[in-house]
Amino acid sequence: MSDRPEAIHIIHIAAPIQKVWDALTDSDLSPDYFFGNRFEFGARGGAFRVMQPDGQVNSQGKVLVRDEPRVLRVTWDVVIYEDMRAETPGEVEFRLDDLGGVVRLTVSEFNRPPGAERFTDSAREGWSLILSGLKSILETGKPMPPVQPEPPK
Amino acid sequence: MSRFVYVTYIRTTPAKLWQALTEPDFVKRYWFDSWQECDWQVGSPWRIVREDGSTADSGEVLEVEPGKRLVLTWRNEFKPELTAEGFGRMTYDIEDQGGMVKLTVTHEIDVENSKLIGAVSGGWPHILASLKSLLETGQSLGEQACPQGG
Numbered sequence: 001m002s003d004r005p006e007a008i009h010i011i012h013i014a015a016p017i018q019k020v021w022d023a024l025t026d027s028d029l030s031p032d033y034f035f036g037n038r039f040e041f042g043a044r045g046g047a048f049r050v051m052q053p054d055g056q057v058n059s060q061g062k063v064l065v066r067d068e069p070r071v072l073r074v075t076w077d078v079v080i081y082e083d084m085r086a087e088t089p090g091e092v093e094f095r096l097d098d099l100g101g102v103v104r105l106t107v108s109e110f111n112r113p114p115g116a117e118r119f120t121d122s123a124r125e126g127w128s129l130i131l132s133g134l135k136s137i138l139e140t141g142k143p144m145p146p147v148q149p150e151p152p153k
Numbered sequence: 154m155s156r157f158v159y160v161t162y163i164r165t166t167p168a169k170l171w172q173a174l175t176e177p178d179f180v181k182r183y184w185f186d187s188w189q190e191c192d193w194q195v196g197s198p199w200r201i202v203r204e205d206g207s208t209a210d211s212g213e214v215l216e217v218e219p220g221k222r223l224v225l226t227w228r229n230e231f232k233p234e235l236t237a238e239g240f241g242r243m244t245y246d247i248e249d250q251g252g253m254v255k256l257t258v259t260h261e262i263d264v265e266n267s268k269l270i271g272a273v274s275g276g277w278p279h280i281l282a283s284l285k286s287l288l289e290t291g292q293s294l295g296e297q298a299c300p301q302g303g
Contacts, residue, residue: 011161012282014294102294104279128160135282136164139290144164145252 005093005108007123011131013105015138017098020105021069023138024094032143033133041072048074056080070096076109105131155267157260157274161281164253165288167220173288174223174245183283183293193217199225207231212240221247227260235269238262256281 013020023029030039036053044066050059061075073093091110096103107127112119133144163170173179177188184201187209191199200211212226223245229235241262248255258281260273283294 010278012279012294014286014290014292124158124160129162132162132285135285136289139286140164144162145250147250147253 003110005110006090006112007109007120009107009124009127009131011105011135012099013103013135013138014101015103017069017096017103019138020096020103020134023134024072024105025068029137033137034130035147041066041074048076052080064091065093105134107131155262155264155270157258157270157277159258159277159281161256161285162250162253163256163285163288167247167249167254169288170247170254170256171220173284179287182296183287184280185283185295193223200230212243215242229269229272232272235272238264238267238269241267241269 023033024039025041027038027040031037031053034050037058038051040047040049040051042048042063044063046063048059048061048063049057052058058080059076059078061077063072063074065071065073071093073091076090076092090112093106093108093110095106095108097106109123129144129147136142136144165173173183175189175191175193177190181188186204187201189199190202191197191214193199193214195214195217197214198211199214201209203209208230210227210229210231212228214223214225216222216224225243226240227243228240229238239262241260241264244257244259246257246259248257258277260270260277262269264270279294287293287296
């Protein structure tokens with residue numbers, strides 16, 4: 001297992017680190033920036049899920065690290081797309097760094113299987129939308145206009 | 154070839170974003186006191202000027218499509234090992250998404266494992282987050298992070 005991420009997404013947010021952590025981990029807040037989906041993070045060793053607005057499980061996994069308010073790391077298995085089931089049991093880490101008035105949130109993807117390159121563009125678009133929306137909510141109190149990202153081709 | 158791509162979504166219009174990317178007085182507010190000097194005509198030189206008047210980066214305008222696309226050649230001018238890599242290319246692509254705008258920054262150079270691309274990969278996310286904050290809240294990250302005016 002390599003600890004070098006295959007992809008990194010970064011956003012800088014003008015908010016206290018605890019507020020950024022709360023916005024990530026409070027299931028009721030995530031739909032506003034995550035296309036209506038809910039993040040559900042259990043305690044360390046517990047379950048991780050992404051629930052869609054229609055009640056279906058989008059992704060699931062296990063919480064590997066939960067070090068509030070700095071690191072959250074999960075295994076991430078996309079289960080909603082049949083053809084992605086075999087492809088994406090990867091890991092995703094959220095790291096928050098307090099730069100003094102500004103928090104740098106880094107989302108790193110680890111252990112993508114070799115066939116996952118075709119998802120690189122859609123994953124980048126997805127994370128860009130999610131992180132842009134999260135930043136807007138925390139800084140302006142208002143969500144971004146709703147968009148549905150293109151599903152991976 | 155080395156390449157860095159960053160995508161961000163900003164609640165603004167393409168016209169306002171274009172202005173924010175090209176007007177020195179505006180650029181200065183989110184680019185941590187640096188700004189771009191250029192008349193934005195194809196073939197014109199451009200440079201990034203630092204607070205002390207020195208040149209941080211320079212190049213030439215390759216494509217200008219106001220509100221849509223800007224392509225520049227780009228060479229670092231303050232770190233000899235980066236200057237040695239020569240000119241790369243930086244592209245802004247702007248796309249209206251109805252109520253918000255998608256901005257894609259692509260920075261690339263014909264060098265394997267480029268140090269320039271390594272360096273700008275750390276800089277762009279901060280600059281673009283600062284730009285997004287300024288357009289959406291009226292305050293850039295530098296202005297928020299240094300309430301004492303530093």
